[in-house]
Amino acid sequence: MTTTNAYVFNGKKLLSYSHFDAYRDSLVNKGIEVTSTSINDIFEEINDEFSDRKREADRLFFENVFYGQLKNIYFHKITNDLPEKSVFVENVTGIINALNRNDSIPAQHHDLFSVNGFYALDVLNIEKKGNIFLLGFDFKENNDRVELARFLIAQVVIKDDEPVYYLAALEINYLEKFYLLMFRNLLGIDAVPQSGLLEEEKWNRTMNGYITKINNLVLSPLDIIVSFQVKKDRAGMYEMCKKLDDDLLEEYRAHVTGNINSSVENSINSWFDAFFIDGEGPSDIQKESLKDKICSQVLSLYLKNNPQINLVKKARALGQVGYTTKIEFKANQAGRGATKSKSGSEPIVAEDMFHSLYIDFKGALELPKWSLAWFTDETDDYLQTTIYITKNYFKIIFLPTRHLDKEAIYRVIRYVGGFRNY
Template identity: 30%
Template sequence: MTSQPATNLESIDVFLGNKLLDYVEPIEFFALLNKHGISEDNIGSSSISELYSLIPREIYNKVFFDCVMFNHLKNIFIYNVDVDKEKFKSEIIDILKEINDSSNIPSVMKSFIKEDGFNLMTKLGDETNLGDKFVLGLEYVENEGIDQARLLFSHVVLTKSGKTIHNVCGVIIDFSNQKCLILLRNIVDLEKGDTPDLIDKLKITLPSYRDWVINKFENIIEFQPHDVEEVRLRMYEICKNFDEVLLREDRALVTEKLESRVSQNINDYLSQLTTEEITVSNADKSSLKNSILSLLNGAYVKSKYKSKDLQKKAKSLKLDGYPTKIQYTSSKFDKGATQSSSKSEPVASSEIYHSIYNNFSEASSLDKWCIAWFTDYQHTDPKNYDVIQTTIYVRLQMTQVIFLPTRALNEELISHVIRKISDGPTN
């Protein structure tokens, strides 16, 4: 007697999510299993795919979902939104069904969308077509002050080497904070297609993928414009706060020992140049004094601190991190930029930084900046200097955060960075 094909995805005990394993970091996967009470003693040397039939399905699906969402989607767009949770929950399923119904994924997968959440990632197999866009999963997270809906989408694309892959997009709807995060991976070696139909199906960029997702939510989520100058000012305040805490003692020492002498020398020098007709205002003298003190502070910092010493000081002060590059616009509309030589050195280690410090300290906003964040952000290990670097842009409609390291991330670290950027300086 011929067996009938399964119509319930939960009855499939074979792991079919191999094409998404590129999004799952084994170390993070097993770390999450451990948090769910499944230790290495329970699983031995089993691989991620082998574990599918060895541990509770609910735990496996949750861990797999979270790894795909947070390990390698490192381009994050942060939007302010107006969203009602009950309206979202009542209408989202019809939207997701419409998306999947318009794709060529197997009908059994289309029928598996559930109101309380679903996960198709371990059931994909090879039964998808180039250009397909569909929903991979939905989950609701309600614990420890978190109230979110999380979704994963896929666009089936082709690499230049001829490999069919899933280009995944993550979406987090934060009901408590009225934020929407869109998480993407920048895949650079994609094939554009060689026929008009294929070119149209495979055409994708980070902005176009992001906008496609946003358009799907336009009837249940109102994406709000944000105040660009206000956000840029907040970025500046965060950056300046890191700098002031890091170098407060050094600047105070330079000022205490040299300010009066610098002021006297300025007066002496200018007295040789000025006449009754040519004078220098007190404001200009003050600006000159501050510039000289800043240069002296730069020379002092360079002499005092060896490579990575400032990083260690930032850690000892329990800072969240430190700037490594800044691009600013001053209140006088002057523009400037400077950066350190590596992620392990704060921008304050750069002599150029001190030469422009006065303009920066009077800046009205940051246009672009890079910050290295301590991964041990709770400062449990004073000798752990490990950092990850981010580049932050404030766009007209959103804030974009790019995590630069190639290594995997996790939910806690991403949430920490996003929260710090959203809340402003606290150190």
């Protein structure tokens, strides 16, 4: 389309992070009835026909990019109280001055970078390699206290000999005491030359190096205090996973055990009575463990050979958030175990291997890695995630290629966060 002024859309480096249909729909839902067929043209149309709604349209595009494709999410608990607005704004002023009001960004744009918030996604087209800057920033306040702040951070990296944006979205939720640092796994970034570059021109190829820079440039000036206890987090994830699986199988496990428990116990006793005399042989604890293992295997066969049982539908009927698809656990006596379902459409409890490992899993201490399929509002639809808890971080990866939104991310974060009890 043609425009009546000199507006030029400069956000082309963000198109791979955005989603046209989702952005257009968000505008229409707000009464901004755009008809354009590309994001570039939408911005031109807004500039021509809805100039009084430009700020709102900018915010919606900011959110479209912020939450959509940055699916590697570092989930940090914090202990900060709600900061006073004046103190927060003072700290943000320093961040903006360091990142955005410098020679790397044309001086004519500097007035855009307000400490009260700005969205410059369609304005900036920065190509200086290694440069890190803010594409947008906003915050919510209540009674002169900041409750939530969002920073959309870009680093210019070289990919296939071309400058591209390596984005990071930082959301600090002071009210709920956590922050999210979100990335896309940007593959194929060119190697940094061994010589010929200034230090500030060197870009990051990995998240770890990028995270260090964000910590230094943004989180440290905001005095963010992280609270992280790896063992409690792994124990919390074990509790969450076990509860989902136990609740899903409770009815079937009770049915199987109720029918075979006595006969299995009698059989075990008779087997070992034939092998040992005068009270020798396995202890009662060992016999009980064997009985549990046999009952677990019978349950596996019962589920597999009963076509009327649909575990996914059962999980939905129980009101569960989803179902486990993969576990890697640390059991007692330094043992480890792992198993997964054949696909994301099936719960792990439908697999023989899960029932073979169930007794070990029941006595596990920690769950450092596991995967979960989350139900959505659509029938037969789910979002798969994998959760990692290392000695350095708590990380959630959303596996689907679809564009996400804040609601989908927060649904997972808040539920998982409920098991991070410290």
